[in-house]
Amino acid sequence: xxxxxxxxxxxxxxxxxxxxxxxxxxxxxxxxxxxxxxxxxxxxxxxxxxxxxxxxxxxxxxxxxxxxxxxxxxxxxxxxxxxxxxxxxxxxxxxxxxxxxxxxxxxxxxxxxxxxxxxxxxxxxxxxxxxxxxxxxxxxxxxxxxxxxxxxxxxxxxxxxxxxxxxxxxxxxxxxxxxxxxxxxxxxxxxxxxxxxxxxxxxxxxxxxxxxxxxxxxxxxxxxxxxxxxxxxxxxxxxxxxxxxxx
Amino acid sequence: xxxxxxxxxxxxxxxxxxxxxxxxxxxxxxxxxxxxxxxxxxxxxxxxxxxxxxxxxxxxxxxxxxxxxxxxxxxxxxxxx
Numbered sequence: 001x002x003x004x005x006x007x008x009x010x011x012x013x014x015x016x017x018x019x020x021x022x023x024x025x026x027x028x029x030x031x032x033x034x035x036x037x038x039x040x041x042x043x044x045x046x047x048x049x050x051x052x053x054x055x056x057x058x059x060x061x062x063x064x065x066x067x068x069x070x071x072x073x074x075x076x077x078x079x080x081x082x083x084x085x086x087x088x089x090x091x092x093x094x095x096x097x098x099x100x101x102x103x104x105x106x107x108x109x110x111x112x113x114x115x116x117x118x119x120x121x122x123x124x125x126x127x128x129x130x131x132x133x134x135x136x137x138x139x140x141x142x143x144x145x146x147x148x149x150x151x152x153x154x155x156x157x158x159x160x161x162x163x164x165x166x167x168x169x170x171x172x173x174x175x176x177x178x179x180x181x182x183x184x185x186x187x188x189x190x191x192x193x194x195x196x197x198x199x200x201x202x203x204x205x206x207x208x209x210x211x212x213x214x215x216x217x218x219x220x221x222x223x224x225x226x227x228x229x230x231x232x233x234x235x236x237x238x239x240x241x242x243x244x245x246x247x
Numbered sequence: 248x249x250x251x252x253x254x255x256x257x258x259x260x261x262x263x264x265x266x267x268x269x270x271x272x273x274x275x276x277x278x279x280x281x282x283x284x285x286x287x288x289x290x291x292x293x294x295x296x297x298x299x300x301x302x303x304x305x306x307x308x309x310x311x312x313x314x315x316x317x318x319x320x321x322x323x324x325x326x327x328x
Contacts, residue, residue, distance in 0.1 A: 107285030
């Protein structure tokens, strides 16, 4: 089966880093050359495994940042007390090997036939799987209207800013900067709560489909506010990644 | 400790069950709540993985990895799959 991954099997394999892109001071995108990649869906993740000289193994999951059909890429935020992320952001170079398995996940995924309108809600590096969804929408020619609310600490912490500043047609990108704002900032400057969502979210009557990704506290606050505003729980897909990462 | 989603353990579940499980249906044996595995609450203390019901907080699944073996307790589930 050279060249194809066995369907139904999830096996560790060695990928090669083909490029490292600086996104922010603490965030890097690693583009990967994965020899046996069965293809992924927008919103899925993969697992990374690091093994040290003593045989100690650390595994972490990372959302896939690229669209289906594009080279596999992950975007990693450096956590200062992390076991894995500092190695990925600071040590890895193009040409290095990296052990991974995937793609994984059948829930937090979007296909054009799922429709919309789409409400994408990102806290910090929760933008990563939503970026895959946005690119997939663009590449498939979907005309589903999108609103993206992206909560970040500061403008310098916004990942993919150049890309998000040139959104496609029918894509509206709304930032809220929770810690500090540049001079003259006219966007939002507060946490994503019910009041903010009431201003930016599609009305529930439009039958939107919501994807919420970020730290647990962000996801809980946002999803509860959406339910209170009338979104059916089954139209809200959530992905929590714990207490780490800034919003 | 903050809860993650069932989605976060897609790789572990695939190891144990041999297939993608995050979109499988589950029913809590305590309260009967039916949810997709991706929607369950996952806690990952150092020793293993605990999956709880988002409705009644009952323990549904426990996974503990020792060397290359994973010990699995699914007694909190009425159905899975």
